[in-house]
Amino acid sequence: MTDTSATAxxxxxxxxxxxxxxxxxxxIDLIAxxxxxxxxEALTANGNIDQLAEDAIRLRARFAVTADPxxxxxxxxxxxxxxxxxxxxxxxxxxxxxxxAGWVMAAIVxxxxxxxxxxxxxxxxxxxxxxxxxxxxxxxxxxxxxxRHGARxxxxxxxxxxxxxxxxxxxxxAVERVVLTASGGPFRSMPxxxxxxxxxxxxxxxxxxxxxxxxxxxxxxxMNKGLExxxxxxxxxxxxxxxxxxxxxxxxxxxxVYYADGSVLAHLGAPDMRTPIAWTLAWPDRRHAxxxxxxxxxxxxxxxxxxxxxxxxxxxxxxxxLKCGDGAATILNAANEVAVAAFLSRRIGFLDIAGIVADTxxxxxxxxxxxxxxxxxxxxxxxRRATDLVAAR
Numbered sequence: 049m050t051d052t053s054a055t056a057x058x059x060x061x062x063x064x065x066x067x068x069x070x071x072x073x074x075x076i077d078l079i080a081x082x083x084x085x086x087x088x089e090a091l092t093a094n095g096n097i098d099q100l101a102e103d104a105i106r107l108r109a110r111f112a113v114t115a116d117p118x119x120x121x122x123x124x125x126x127x128x129x130x131x132x133x134x135x136x137x138x139x140x141x142x143x144x145x146x147x148x149a150g151w152v153m154a155a156i157v158x159x160x161x162x163x164x165x166x167x168x169x170x171x172x173x174x175x176x177x178x179x180x181x182x183x184x185x186x187x188x189x190x191x192x193x194x195x196r197h198g199a200r201x202x203x204x205x206x207x208x209x210x211x212x213x214x215x216x217x218x219x220x221x222a223v224e225r226v227v228l229t230a231s232g233g234p235f236r237s238m239p240x241x242x243x244x245x246x247x248x249x250x251x252x253x254x255x256x257x258x259x260x261x262x263x264x265x266x267x268x269x270x271m272n273k274g275l276e277x278x279x280x281x282x283x284x285x286x287x288x289x290x291x292x293x294x295x296x297x298x299x300x301x302x303x304x305v306y307y308a309d310g311s312v313l314a315h316l317g318a319p320d321m322r323t324p325i326a327w328t329l330a331w332p333d334r335r336h337a338x339x340x341x342x343x344x345x346x347x348x349x350x351x352x353x354x355x356x357x358x359x360x361x362x363x364x365x366x367x368x369x370l371k372c373g374d375g376a377a378t379i380l381n382a383a384n385e386v387a388v389a390a391f392l393s394r395r396i397g398f399l400d401i402a403g404i405v406a407d408t409x410x411x412x413x414x415x416x417x418x419x420x421x422x423x424x425x426x427x428x429x430x431x432r433r434a435t436d437l438v439a440a441r
Contacts, residue, residue, distance in 0.1 A: 060329070063090040063147055065164050066155035068099045070260045071178045071204065074321045075153050076103055078329060078337065083107060086329065090144035092156070092164070095119060101126035111147060113140040115160065142167045151329065153204070154179045157262060158385055159427050162186060166420065169199040176328035178204040180275045185378040186423045187282035201283070202328040207276055208283055209324035210303030210315030215284055223286050225306040228276055229296040230355065233268040236297060240359060246398035248391060265388045269401055270355065274366020275384075278377050281370055288370060293363065295353045300342065318342050361402040365409065374414040375426050382430035383408035390438045400441060408434045 062079065066072045072093075079086040090111040093100040097119055104112040104127060113135040114123050120136035127134055135143055141160075145152060145167035153176045154165040161179035168175050170193060177183070182190050194201055203209050207228040215226065234253055235243055252264040266272035273293050280291050294304070299319040306312050317323050318340040326337035357364040362384070369376035387404035390396045396404065408430055417423040 059085055059087055060151050061089050061149045062086050062151045062153070062329075063088070063092075063144060063149035063168075064153045064155065065090075065092050065141065065145060065161065065168075066094075066153070066157065066179075067091040067103060068093040068096040069155055069157060070263070071155040071321060071325070072153065075155070075176075075325050075329075076107070078322055078326055079107065081338070082335075086151075089147045089149035092141055092144050094156075097123050097126060104132050105130055111135065111144055113144045115141055115156075138163065145173075146171060150174055151176065153325075153328075154182065155204070157260065159185055159382065159424070162190075162420070162423070166190065166193060169193050170197050172198045174200050174202065174331070176202050176204045176325065180205075180279055181381055183279040183282045184275050184381045185427060186417065186420060187278065187377070189417065189420060189423065191282050202331055203279075203283055204321075204324055204328050205276060205279070206302045206317075206319070206321060206324050208279060208303075209327060210317075211280065211284060211305065213327070214303065214305050214313040214315050216305075219307075220286060222308045223290060223305060224308055225290050225292055225304075226280060226284055226286050227292045227294050227304040227306070228273065228280060229294050229299070229301050229303060229352075230270060230273040231267065231299045232295045232297055232353075232355075233270065235268055235359075236295065240399075243359075244397060244399050248394065251391070251398060261392055262385070262388055265391060265401075266384070268398075269362045270360035271362035271366065271384050271401070271405075273355075274363045274369075275381065277363075277366055278370045293355050295355050296350065298347065298350055300344075300347065300350055301352075316342060316344075362405065365402065365405055369409065372414075374416045376409060376414060378417065378423055378426045379409055379414065379430040380405060382427045383434040386431050386434035386438060396438055396441050404434055404437050404441075407437050411437075 064072050064075055088107040088109040091104050091109045092113040094115045111133045117137040124134045141164040145164040152168040152173045155178040159181045162182055165182050203212050251268040252261045300316055302315050304314045320339035322337045323339045326335055355363055369380040383405040387401040391401055
């Protein structure tokens with residue numbers, strides 16, 4: 049098992065899987081402020097070779113990987129003479145995860161992040177989990193691997209991170225409800241007829257958070273919150289019926305835990321991903337983060353409302369998939385990735401995203417996966433089905 053302990057006076061070797069995405073960039077921002085404490089073992093990226101090479105040189109990484117085998121020579125040339133080892137393709141991503149870093153940021157978007165994150169888990173690393181698909185697509189299998197290999201998951205998403213900080217693990221029986229908050233995205237109050245004409249540019253313009261295009265669209269459909277609900281089920285063993293969603297447009301309260309004695313513990317903070325990332329980086333200690341400090345007097349009012357399943361059917365689809373089990377969450381996630389990509393490329397409309405997901409769930413044979421290979425096979429089958437549905441529309 050990798051030694052994951054750290055104090056203010058010791059270095060913690062780190063690797064970032066998905067270094068050029070939104071979460072990866074914010075992780076690098078924190079590490080670059082204290083590079084002696086966080087030596088970098090490996091950085092990976094998809095196709096942003098220029099940024100990957102720049103960060104690898106600046107942070108003196110030992111290994112840099114592009115997920116695209118066709119970009120290998122380009123990356124190798126950019127890092128020529130630096131002494132930084134270079135890799136490309138799926139096997140190299142796994143090699144990066146297997147390198148001896150005590151802390152690994154798992155921030156590869158989509159199901160492509162499953163195998164590398166598992167590789168880090170299987171060597172007992174401390175994994176800051178920002179990849180939703182590990183738990184959405186393979187939750188039971190993934191958490192079993194965490195237990196088997198003595199790894200530890202620290203949720204890096206703001207909502208799950210909030211719950212991790214306020215949930216008392218030895219008092220689960222006293223928990224009445226665990227509530228994740230949602231901003232409601234940019235279309236929370238838009239009439240449904242207008243939502244039919246939403247453009248990709250509108251959908252990626254999140255009012256509170258700086259995120260990548262895919263996650264921003266998921267926030268706009270509230271599928272993001274549905275996926276987080278499934279994640280929460282695997283992270284916090286309180287039972288499906290004690291998990292809930294609350295729309296909170298200001299994104300100041302990130303999570304709440306209701307206890308049997310009437311107490312409600314809430315986690316508050318400015319909407320800045322560097323706050324939860326910093327918590328995972330320093331765990332079990334805390335470190336300074338450059339996030340804005342919360343000024344409740346200036347904010348003045350915090351508002352809350354129940355989510356509207358009619359306006360956001362993706363949330364209901366996700367909850368149903370969680371209750372069904374039998375691989376439904378894997379199908380849900382795969383179909384959503386295909387549908388969101390089709391929307392971003394203007395092949396379907398915004399409201400078609402939920403329709404593609406629902407039709408894929410209805411048409412795809414289900415069976416609870418018993419291995420990671422079966423998860424991948426079900427994922428691929430659902431993608432083919434969703435792709436056909438997109439073409440038909």
